[in-house]
Amino acid sequence: MTERTLIKHLAARDDGPVTVSGWVDTVRDQKKVQFVVLRDESGALQLVNPRNDETADIADTISNLSNGSFLTVTGDLKHDERVKLGGIEVKLSGIDVVGAAIPETPIAEDSSVDKRLDWRFLDLRRPEQNLIFRVQTTFEHALRSWWVERDYIEIHTPKLMASASESRAELFEVGYFEGTAYLAQSPQFFKQMAQPAGFGRVFEIAPAFRADPSFTSRHATEFISIDAEISWIAGHDDVMRMHEELLVAGLTAVKEKHGEEITAAFGVEVTVPATPFPRIPLAEAKRIVADRGYVVPRADEDMDPEGERQIAAYVQEEFGSEFVFLTDYASSIRPFYHMRHEGDASLTNSYDLIFNGVEISTGAQREHRIDVLEQQAREKGLDPEELGFYLDFFRYGVPPHGGFGMGLSRVIMLLLHQPSIREVTYLFRGPNRLTP
Numbered sequence: 001m002t003e004r005t006l007i008k009h010l011a012a013r014d015d016g017p018v019t020v021s022g023w024v025d026t027v028r029d030q031k032k033v034q035f036v037v038l039r040d041e042s043g044a045l046q047l048v049n050p051r052n053d054e055t056a057d058i059a060d061t062i063s064n065l066s067n068g069s070f071l072t073v074t075g076d077l078k079h080d081e082r083v084k085l086g087g088i089e090v091k092l093s094g095i096d097v098v099g100a101a102i103p104e105t106p107i108a109e110d111s112s113v114d115k116r117l118d119w120r121f122l123d124l125r126r127p128e129q130n131l132i133f134r135v136q137t138t139f140e141h142a143l144r145s146w147w148v149e150r151d152y153i154e155i156h157t158p159k160l161m162a163s164a165s166e167s168r169a170e171l172f173e174v175g176y177f178e179g180t181a182y183l184a185q186s187p188q189f190f191k192q193m194a195q196p197a198g199f200g201r202v203f204e205i206a207p208a209f210r211a212d213p214s215f216t217s218r219h220a221t222e223f224i225s226i227d228a229e230i231s232w233i234a235g236h237d238d239v240m241r242m243h244e245e246l247l248v249a250g251l252t253a254v255k256e257k258h259g260e261e262i263t264a265a266f267g268v269e270v271t272v273p274a275t276p277f278p279r280i281p282l283a284e285a286k287r288i289v290a291d292r293g294y295v296v297p298r299a300d301e302d303m304d305p306e307g308e309r310q311i312a313a314y315v316q317e318e319f320g321s322e323f324v325f326l327t328d329y330a331s332s333i334r335p336f337y338h339m340r341h342e343g344d345a346s347l348t349n350s351y352d353l354i355f356n357g358v359e360i361s362t363g364a365q366r367e368h369r370i371d372v373l374e375q376q377a378r379e380k381g382l383d384p385e386e387l388g389f390y391l392d393f394f395r396y397g398v399p400p401h402g403g404f405g406m407g408l409s410r411v412i413m414l415l416l417h418q419p420s421i422r423e424v425t426y427l428f429r430g431p432n433r434l435t436p
């Protein structure tokens with residue numbers, strides 16, 4: 001493979017000949033000297049070309065350069081404190097326009113998000129965008145490592161399904177030969193299947209699809225769902241303990257590797273949260289929010305976005321935490337597969353995790369007793385026939401188990417204080433966006 005010199009590594013090199021590649025950021029074409037700022041994913045570098053007879057060809061090329069063109073240049077690296085851009089510059093001896101760009105750039109810094117998404121590959125060239133995806137890589141890698149070190153098995157569940165796994169209202173239907181298939185809304189059923197299969201502890205990081213017509217900053221029709229499911233739990237607190245330790249591992253890795261860059265680019269200090277995260281039953285959270293003067297949703301409704309912000313503000317003030325588990329949701333607002341409280345069937349062994357005021361996750365202990373599960377499915381108006389294969393999991397010996405699903409883009413958005421998941425999704429999919 002061709003050796004590449006990244007711009008960020010040049011400062012540590014001795015003065016002398018170098019070859020570098022990157023995109024033209026700006027050109028200052030002056031009478032006596034020309035300057036080009038070259039950018040790659042790691043930084044920016046000043047190129048200089050004093051005009052004289054020997055450099056006339058290079059000067060011609062520079063005069064015709066358009067912003068965004070991709071160049072490979074050779075030259076002499078020199079450290080010079082007076083150079084504002086990193087204290088180094090390269091005096092050109094050769095310039096090769098490998099990929100010329102059309103001069104009119106279709107987007108600018110102040111273009112709307114929609115316009116930027118139309119030209120996502122150009123938008124992604126911005127250093128902050130590049131950082132977002134390096135942070136995401138580090139975060140995902142740290143989660144995977146944490147799980148692998150603890151003997152979890154990584155599974156890949158199918159995204160084409162014969163029925164819904166969450167609400168029927170958000171199902172994408174696709175033609176499937178003579179019949180119909182549905183895009184998976186969650187790996188829910190199949191990650192649970194790993195428990196009677198004897199896998200013990202599993203995880204998956206994969207796309208999930210929701211035919212949700214929302215245009216909010218936190219909804220996509222396709223998103224990456226981070227899922228885990230574990231056997232031998234005593235209750236949903238075991239799932240929450242795993243969940244918080246996992247997040248600590250992910251955020252520690254991000255802070256160590258990118259903390260300073262993140263502060264420089266976004267003005268955000270990455271905080272590794274203390275554990276245990278505060279845990280507040282939903283009913284109590286609603287009382288707290290009401291005491292703060294906010295009109296809370298009814299008891300049989302989920303916390304709404306403003307309620308989530310209010311409880312997050314409370315937790316930040318009281319416990320200095322960016323995270324809070326809201327627990328024990330009412331059965332009426334939870335799916336049929338959540339286990340209900342022993343002795344109070346109106347509540348479930350479940351939780352939502354709120355990070356900086358937005359829900360990032362839902363988790364629960366699952367109902368593993370087949371008769372109870374069937375009854376709960378019927379109560380929710382589901383036909384046990386349609387759930388046939390799923391219900392079979394519980395007929396052949398299944399351990400108590402539970403797990404969670406967490407939206408990757410929501411975590412990254414909230415971690416980097418971005419205004420929308422559109423900014424942190426490589427290619428966003430929403431109700432009116434299927435391209436590029």
Ligand code: AMO
Pocket residue numbers: 166185186187188210212218219220221222223225227359360361362363364403404405406407408410
């Ligand atoms: P839930 O439906 O709450 O739970 O989804 C889990 C998490 O996935 C993310 N998420 C979304 N992200 C972007 N756009 C969407 N339209 C969207 N919908 C959901 C959120 C949410 O918290 N099967 C359960 C999980 C479980 O119990 O294991 C489930 O899917 O961050």
